Amino acid sequence: AQSVTQLDSQVPVFEEAPVELRCNYSSSVSVYLFWYVQYPNQGLQLLLKYLSGSTLVKGINGFEAEFNKSQTSFHLRKPSVHISDTAEYFCAVGGRGSTLGRLYFGRGTQLTVWP
Amino acid sequence: DSGVTQTPKHLITATGQRVTLRCSPRSGDLSVYWYQQSLDQGLQFLIQYYNGEERAKGNILERFSAQQFPDLHSELNLSSLELGDSALYFCASSAKTGQHTDTQYFGPGTRLTVL
Numbered sequence: 001a002q003s004v005t006q007l008d009s010q011v012p013v014f015e016e017a018p019v020e021l022r023c024n025y026s027s028s029v030s031v032y033l034f035w036y037v038q039y040p041n042q043g044l045q046l047l048l049k050y051l052s053g054s055t056l057v058k059g060i061n062g063f064e065a066e067f068n069k070s071q072t073s074f075h076l077r078k079p080s081v082h083i084s085d086t087a088e089y090f091c092a093v094g095g096r097g098s099t100l101g102r103l104y105f106g107r108g109t110q111l112t113v114w115p
Numbered sequence: 116d117s118g119v120t121q122t123p124k125h126l127i128t129a130t131g132q133r134v135t136l137r138c139s140p141r142s143g144d145l146s147v148y149w150y151q152q153s154l155d156q157g158l159q160f161l162i163q164y165y166n167g168e169e170r171a172k173g174n175i176l177e178r179f180s181a182q183q184f185p186d187l188h189s190e191l192n193l194s195s196l197e198l199g200d201s202a203l204y205f206c207a208s209s210a211k212t213g214q215h216t217d218t219q220y221f222g223p224g225t226r227l228t229v230l
Contacts, residue, residue, distance in 0.1 A: 036221075041223070042223055043117060043205060043221035043222050044205065046218050046219075046220075049218070101146070101148070101170065101171060101209075102148070102160040102173055103150075103160060103219065104160070105150075105157060105159075
C-alpha cells in the first residue's frame, strides 16, 4: 500500500526567501510522485511529477523537487517565493498494479508568503 | 482553468437526503476520477471510470454510487446523507485509463454541506 506524509502542515515564509516543503512516502513498489497546488476556492493544479529518470524534476512557477529513493522523500523547493505562491500544496503518490491510476495524497502543507 | 467542470459549486442539504454531483471531463478525456476532501480524512480517492466502465474503487461508502455516461460526463450520487459527508468533492479527468504518465486534471469541486 502507498501512503504519503507531509511533515509540515503550515510553512510561513517571507517574500523572496527560499522554501522547502517536505514529503515522505511509503510504498512496497516503485512509485510515481506528484506535487499539486490548490489556490483558494480552486481545484488542484499539477506542479510537477516524477515518473522515472532524473531525480531532479522541474515544474511550473519555478518549483522543483528531488526524488530520493533511499530516504523515500520527494521534497518541493523554490529558491525565491512570491506572495502569489500562497496556497496549499499536496504531495501525492501514484498507485501501481491494482491501484493504478489513483492518487494517494498527503494532508497538505499551507504555504503562506508574507511581504 | 483545467477544462473540467463541476456542478453545482455549492450544495446545502439536510441529513437523510440524496444529492447528485455532476462532472464534465476535459474534451477527449476518457477517464474520470472522484475524490473527497474533508478535514478529517484529507483528500481521498473514491472511484474511477474509464469510457463508461468502473475501473477502480477506493474508500467509497455503499451509500455513494457513480456512473459515467456515453457522452463521458459523470455523476456521483450520495444518499442517506450524514453530517460527516460534508466535504469538498473533486472530479478529475485524464486521457487514458489511469496510466502513470497521464496527468489528472481537477475540476473546481463541489462543496457539500449537510445540515
